[in-house]
Amino acid sequence: MINMAGSRWKAVLKENLIFYAAGFVVLSSLKLFYSRAGSDELRWILAPTARWAGSLGGISFAYEAQQGYVNHELRFIIAASCSGVQFMLVSMAALIYGCIHRMKTGKKKTIWLAGSMVFSYLFTVFVNGIRIVSAIYLPLRLEGVLAGGGWLTAQRLHTLIGIVVYFMALLLVYQAADFMAGIVAGEVRRQRRRIKWAVPVFWYFAIVLGIPFLNGARGKNRDGFGEYAALVTTVIVGIILLLWLASLVRNGRTGCGSADAGTGRGEELP
Numbered sequence: 001m002i003n004m005a006g007s008r009w010k011a012v013l014k015e016n017l018i019f020y021a022a023g024f025v026v027l028s029s030l031k032l033f034y035s036r037a038g039s040d041e042l043r044w045i046l047a048p049t050a051r052w053a054g055s056l057g058g059i060s061f062a063y064e065a066q067q068g069y070v071n072h073e074l075r076f077i078i079a080a081s082c083s084g085v086q087f088m089l090v091s092m093a094a095l096i097y098g099c100i101h102r103m104k105t106g107k108k109k110t111i112w113l114a115g116s117m118v119f120s121y122l123f124t125v126f127v128n129g130i131r132i133v134s135a136i137y138l139p140l141r142l143e144g145v146l147a148g149g150g151w152l153t154a155q156r157l158h159t160l161i162g163i164v165v166y167f168m169a170l171l172l173v174y175q176a177a178d179f180m181a182g183i184v185a186g187e188v189r190r191q192r193r194r195i196k197w198a199v200p201v202f203w204y205f206a207i208v209l210g211i212p213f214l215n216g217a218r219g220k221n222r223d224g225f226g227e228y229a230a231l232v233t234t235v236i237v238g239i240i241l242l243l244w245l246a247s248l249v250r251n252g253r254t255g256c257g258s259a260d261a262g263t264g265r266g267e268e269l270p
Contacts, residue, residue, distance in 0.1 A: 098178070
């Protein structure tokens with residue numbers, strides 16, 4: 001059985017190698033570019049993000065060279081580090097490596113590859129705008145808590161908002177992509193759908209924590225990177241556990257309803 005599984009994965013790799021390689025080249029190039037880029041070089045993503053966040057939150061941002069999009073009244077800057085490029089890379093990787101092998105023809109694989117890149121860019125602008133507005137207004141609602149001198153500081157809240165918004169968005173888009181890939185590939189699935197979290201979790205950790213760790217982020221800022229890694233891990237595990245518990249409750253209710261309906265006693269429940 002192990003040999004059969006190994007042979008299957010070898011066949012999948014051989015069939016999709018050129019597309020995996022193309023995805024790797026694009027992701028690596030973007031990652032390298034992002035590591036060296038400032039706000040001026042990232043205006044292709046900062047500008048639409050600032051416009052969307054401004055429209056969503058009723059806020060105006062003005063561009064300042066080498067700084068980013070600034071709102072002086074709120075003392076908020078959409079800088080290069082707020083561009084969302086990191087999330088865009090995670091989204092691209094999950095959509096490409098999680099779904100492209102299910103496409104039956106080279107044409108469909110090519111379309112999926114290109115579509116994953118374009119969609120990830122647009123989706124990143126959309127999600128990042130929501131994150132930015134949340135990062136502006138939520139601290140205003142929690143001023144009393146943040147001023148209390150406890151564990152939850154403004155910086156930690158900002159980080160938590162980013163992790164929650166980005167990871168939930170990644171889970172959502174991957175479920176949709178998985179469903180869409182099944183339709184495009186002509187797969188028929190009659191069983192109850194479950195949340196697929198392994199691929200999103202792997203790529204989130206690999207790009208957000210794995211690559212920086214390999215590049216020496218832990219050595220350069222041991223305490224800061226360690227705390228950030230702990231926050232990411234805690235939040236993601238917490239979200240997965242909550243979704244798992246919610247699915248148990250939902251499936252339990254569905255099961256009870258089905259059993260009662262089968263015995264004709266559904267109306268006896270209070």
